[in-house]
Amino acid sequence: MDADNTTEVLVIGAGPGGYVAAIRAAQHGLDVTLVERDAYGGVCLNRGCIPSKAYVSATDVAHDAATAEEMGIYADPAIDLAAMCDWKDGVVDRLTGGVEKLCKANGVGLVEGTAAFLDSETVRVERDEDTETIAFENCIVATGSRPIELPGFSFAADPVLDSAAALELDSVPDRLVVVGAGYIGMELSTVFAKLGSDVTVVEALDGALPGYEDDVARVVRKRAESLGVDFHFGEGATGWRDAADGDIVVTTETADGEASTHGADRVLVAVGREPVTDTLDAANAGLEPTDDGVFETDERGETDISGIYAVGDVAGEPMLAHVASAEGLVAAGAIAGEPAAFDTRAIPAAVFTDPEIATVGLTEAEAAEEGYDPVVGEMPFNASGRALTAGETDGFVRIVASADGFLLGAQIVGPEASELVAEPTLGIEMGATLEDVAATIHTHPTLSEAVMEAAENALGQAIHTLNR
């Protein structure tokens, strides 16, 4: 068909998958058009990573000041949530404005509207005022994900919050029930506990952050409990009803059918996210999501429809912003004819709780399952000079290596874990050994010395902790 416009690369969705792919494709000299129906930066910048981390940092400032008597500091900070929300919005605006400018500066053509396939070579873009058709040679689908709506918890009902709504509140709920102790549930229950809410977490499985090792997740659960968070494990949320005085009651049930109720004035539901594929008329292009709702791809990001790629949350787990961007770079490279492929060996993940968790690569158990005879070293933060001077001594660094010393993974729980994980991630990426990390001179006094010391511990050469 004759289209209104043509482009070499059409990118649908301007989140961290789409905008990064678009800029890289333009850097390869390709003619690129990026279509976005809502806001530049996607979920990550507008309703996800950035707003949530703004609140994590702001509530840390208040909480740290209020709990520093041991350091001789006495403070009782007052919190104005509406002002905090305005500050957070300012951070978001700066970043989303930056994305738009970067796209333009790299020569990416920006189109506002919702793109839907007419066939495997053309989309129609709909806006309030008009529509246009765009023919493409290659397409990168980066339409992201949305929160899963639990039966009995319509997000349209006022007391029920998804993560986006929780990050827009202008007053602190007195009592908040959080459904799900995953990434969002744990990050935001910490934030709201520090804001002063009475937080109750109900989790269907038998522990917090079920994807993480028990000794890692336990450090975070214990700190959350010390902040007053009340956990109920093994309880699946079944619904809510109005109670007296504008309050609500959240109902739960165990696998054995035992029912419980939890009073609240708001309930945050964070039980996972599902890919967005229904905005696209995907069937017109021959694209079909799997039963899990994702567009499956090969290691270059290409779907089984030639020339159509999928990156980021819409391509499935892990649904993380840096994974979306990394997949975007690979897809752009593949379209440009580079020998690009996505390597899953060194994907870091971080949970921005108090303290943070960050992991990369294999755990000891996973390494053993894959046939390695793993060597493990640990360094507890209570033996780190910098952790002691920061008053943050909970947690540890664990390094997992093959018997011949090649780094396979790291699990870190403790202060700045999300930053510290960069070193073992680079190590795995470069094929580094325990000796490489141990022989690298680390600045003193820093938390990163704990990574070096964990590597030394694996070698039986630790100075500041007893060797295993």
Ligand code: FAD
């Ligand atoms: P998205 O960011 O979802 O962007 C997709 C874009 O596509 C959207 O802007 C949407 O409007 C647009 N779109 C959809 N359909 C169409 C269409 N048909 N036409 C045009 N445009 C369309 N990840 C981390 O790594 N670290 C974190 O700390 C972190 N914190 C998070 C906190 C919260 C509360 C949430 C909800 C998520 C968090 N995430 C975090 C996950 C992260 O936000 C996602 O993994 C990331 O945004 C995925 O990027 P994406 O580009 O695939 O999709």
Ligand code: NAD
């Ligand atoms: P999640 O998958 O991390 O956790 C959902 C939790 O809800 C699970 O523990 C599950 O057992 C529980 N659950 C499911 N149904 C339930 C029920 N009926 N009652 C009680 N518990 C129930 O999902 P999430 O926290 O919504 O986060 C979604 C995704 O967003 C994450 O998987 C991650 O990919 C991304 N994210 C990442 C970060 C980060 O990188 N720091 C932060 C936030 C979100």
